[in-house]
Amino acid sequence: MALTWKDAQAVAEELCDRNPELDPTTLRFTELHDMVMKLPDFRDDPEKSSESILEAILQAWLEERD
Structure with missing residues (x-):
């Protein structure tokens, strides 16, 4: 699944x-x-x-860290 800026929770989990x-x-x-932007599954416009x-x-x- 491609991540976008709308996927804050999923992005945070991946970063964590x-x-x-x-x-x-x-x-x-x-x-x-x-x-x-460097996450392998991230696919969205940087702007x-x-x-x-x-x-x-x-x-x-x-x-997520707690």
Whole structure:
């Protein structure tokens, strides 16, 4: 299944699985954006991202770590 910006929870789960040692609160949004774009299953326009989407991914990632 291809991931898009609308799949914040699934994107967060993938990031968490791939980066278990990383504290996502240390990331800038530009870094988070780059990480999402590099996910092998991610298929969406980089320009469709927004601060609110990145915040949702970050929040879901934090919840996934708990």
